[in-house]
Amino acid sequence: MSDVDFKQALTDAGIPTTEDGLRKSWEKEVAAQGSKLSNTSAYSPFWRLITALVTKPVMWLIGFVSDTVLPNFFVKTARDKWLDTLAWAVNVERKGATKAKGMLLFTRDAAGGALELPAGVLVQSASINGHIYQVATTQAATFADGLMQLEVPVEAQDFGSGYNLAPGYYAILPVPIAGIAQVVNADGWLIAPGADPEPDDQLRLRVRNQFSAVNQWHTDAVYRAMISAFPGVRPDGVYFLHGAPRGPGSANAYVLFDADVPAATYLEQINAHIRDQGNHGHGDDLLVMVMPQTQHALKLTVWPRPLLTVDQRTKLQADIALFIRAAFRESTAGDYQPTLTYPQSRFSFSRLGEELHQQFAGIESLRFDNADIVSELTIPRITSLQVVLA
DSSP states (O other): OOOOOHHHHHHHTTOOOSHHHHHHHHHHHHHHTTOOOSOOOTTSHHHHHHIIIIIHHHHHHHHHIIIIITGGGSTTTOOHHHHHHHHHHTTOOOOOOBOOEEEEEEEESOOSSOEEEOTTOEEEOOOBTTBOOEEEESSOEEEOTTOOEEEEEEEESSOSGGGOOOTTSOOBOSSOOTTEEEEEOOTTOEEEOOBOOOOHHHHHHHHHHHHHHTTOSSSHHHHHHHHHTSTTEEEEEEEEEOSOBTBTTEEEEEEEESSSOOOHHHHHHHHHHHHHTTOOOSSSEEEEEEOOEEEEEEEEEEEEOTTOOHHHHHHHHHHHHHHHHHHTTSSOTTTOOOOOOOTTSEEOHHHHHHHHHHHOTTEEEEEESOOOEEOSSOEEEEEEEEEEEO
């Protein structure tokens, strides 16, 4: 976390931080008081008593000061409740965990008659590196006669950003329902993103940003503070475009979400917070938008190790696809941890290939057909992905 050595800082200040240093300090102080010591051996009863009664408690105190107290005095190195206290001092609170909410599209196999879906129907994803995510319908819904498809509101079974999966991931009914042929989270399914309890590194960024926003003039820092206070928005995921992109006095703020992009209604909540409460700046007009996307068709050829069985090859192929999709932000770092795509950066397929080798021992060799993606103020997304086993 930090290259600051607080124990060395104590030493530089002349404070002894080792048992040997403390012993020399005791001897010096005893001599200064005019006492004579005839036996200063470490095995003498006197010095064993001094070590037990004085030296060891002082060592505990020095360790507590250097390893806990001093690091937690500073935003750069503070953690947990200590960081919460520093954040409170600049009017920032750690964001709590939230559950993902959205709409799933149910399709039935015949249009005739009415079909009722009860509340609490579970829909889950396939296993993503051992993790299965489930959402449940939050209210009963009914297919009217002649209606083939129906959108039903759902909520994640638990808190966290891992449930913000990209379209197409929620497609499994663990308990089949008679008359239902298919279920899927379609484009724009996410109404409100799930979020984990805000980690220290993100809270630390918001605290640092608050020092720039303290004047409350409507600068980037002030807008970043307002926008990143919403669940699912990282403080380092807000990008600004100046230069009057929509005419004089206008600026855009683009938000990069960790996984799936929430529905337009969620962005409207953020814009309403800025617009309706009189939070204007950059001239007159700031509009919060989702980070623009570029679309890419990916193809990867993989040579598996020859001793893999048919089932192992099939699983390897599916897991590689999920890993690549994770790199393109279709799931979160709780499942796989590849190098992610970012705006204003180069996405390296050679690095992605290296990470695939590290993650999957069953890969003998691989080759991407794609060249590196160089992004401006955009984020790359996948239109199609082919993983071909050679």
